Amino acid sequence: xxxxxxFAKDLFQGKTVFITGGSSGINLGIARNFAAVGANLGIVxxxxxxxxxxxxxxxxxxxxxxxxxxxxRDYPALxxxxxxCREELGPIHxxxxxxxxxxxxxxxxxxxxxxxxVIDIDLLGSFHTCRAAFEQLKETRGNxxxxxxxxxxMPYAFQAHVGAAKAGIDNLxxxxxxxxxxxxxxxxSIAPGPIEGxxxxxxLVPEGSVDKLKRMIPLGRFGTPDDxxxxxxxxxxxxxxxxxxxxxxxxxxxxxxxxxxWTQLVLAEMAKAKG
Ligand code: COA
Numbered sequence: 001x002x003x004x005x006x007f008a009k010d011l012f013q014g015k016t017v018f019i020t021g022g023s024s025g026i027n028l029g030i031a032r033n034f035a036a037v038g039a040n041l042g043i044v045x046x047x048x049x050x051x052x053x054x055x056x057x058x059x060x061x062x063x064x065x066x067x068x069x070x071x072x073r074d075y076p077a078l079x080x081x082x083x084x085c086r087e088e089l090g091p092i093h094x095x096x097x098x099x100x101x102x103x104x105x106x107x108x109x110x111x112x113x114x115x116x117x118v119i120d121i122d123l124l125g126s127f128h129t130c131r132a133a134f135e136q137l138k139e140t141r142g143n144x145x146x147x148x149x150x151x152x153x154m155p156y157a158f159q160a161h162v163g164a165a166k167a168g169i170d171n172l173x174x175x176x177x178x179x180x181x182x183x184x185x186x187x188x189s190i191a192p193g194p195i196e197g198x199x200x201x202x203x204l205v206p207e208g209s210v211d212k213l214k215r216m217i218p219l220g221r222f223g224t225p226d227d228x229x230x231x232x233x234x235x236x237x238x239x240x241x242x243x244x245x246x247x248x249x250x251x252x253x254x255x256x257x258x259x260x261x262w263t264q265l266v267l268a269e270m271a272k273a274k275g
Pocket of ligand 1: 100101102103104105111112113114115117118121199200201203
């Protein structure tokens with residue numbers, strides 16, 4: 001199943017989708033899915049080399065691409081990249097706040113500057129992105145998708161900084177949905193679970209624990225970048241025109257209350273009894 005079995009290939013024809021952190025991982029997966037339904041892509045990230053490689057891949061899918069490096073913490077640089085994107089592709093219709101930073105570490109070992117860095121990239125960076133895009137989104141009556149995480153609503157060990165940043169993002173999302181609805185701008189968050197092949201999984205899932213973790217997910221697998229890309233296309237499409245201020249969790253059930261230790265224990269006992 002891919003995006004064009006469900007959505008028309010020209011659904012986003014002539015529309016600009018701007019994605020921070022768009023050169024890799026989940027965000028590049030989102031970009032690929034929008035390219036498949038005709039969108040043009042603006043992508044920003046810190047490393048121009050990575051952006052160039054992603055741009056080449058997206059152009060091969062038929063998209064026009066604007067790819068200029070900017071750190072989301074640097075407001076003037078981000079504004080500049082957005083302005084160039086507008087000149088090259090037209091005003092932004094869908095904005096994806098995807099840029100994020102993460103390193104797993106016990107709370108008592110996170111340095112104040114390390115905590116600040118994650119808050120600055122994730123939360124302040126998302127605000128910068130929305131603030132800089134506001135006039136363009138107002139013009140297109142566009143929409144914003146924030147990339148949140150389960151850490152926003154469940155405490156995860158070694159993720160105090162990320163949980164604080166992502167919870168802030170979800171609150172920002174609801175606030176902007178409230179304030180910007182009158183301009184026709186919709187705002188929603190997606191909280192992906194572990195996504196196959198991403199830096200997030202490489203950083204966060206201890207080596208040798210992949211299979212065990214998959215068994216703890218009710219759907220029994222990690223997600224794919226397409227799982228999140230397809231959901232993003234839906235959220236940005238007219239099918240979701242009355243959806244705003246919402247967090248959609250796409251994690252195979254990982255964060256369901258009860259999907260943790262007790263359930264694993266019971267399932268293991270049942271398997272033993274059968275076997
Ligand atoms: N463990 C502990 N502390 C870390 C760290 C790690 N792996 N990575 C960065 N930090 C701390 C630094 O020590 C520094 O704090 P200090 O001044 O007290 O020493 C602070 O974070 C800032 O780090 P810096 O290297 O200046 O880089 P940055 O601000 O560009 O950092 C981070 C961005 C923190 C997100 C960094 O971990 C990073 O670049 N990650 C790669 C991208 C990424 O995380 N992708 C998302 C995957 S889900």
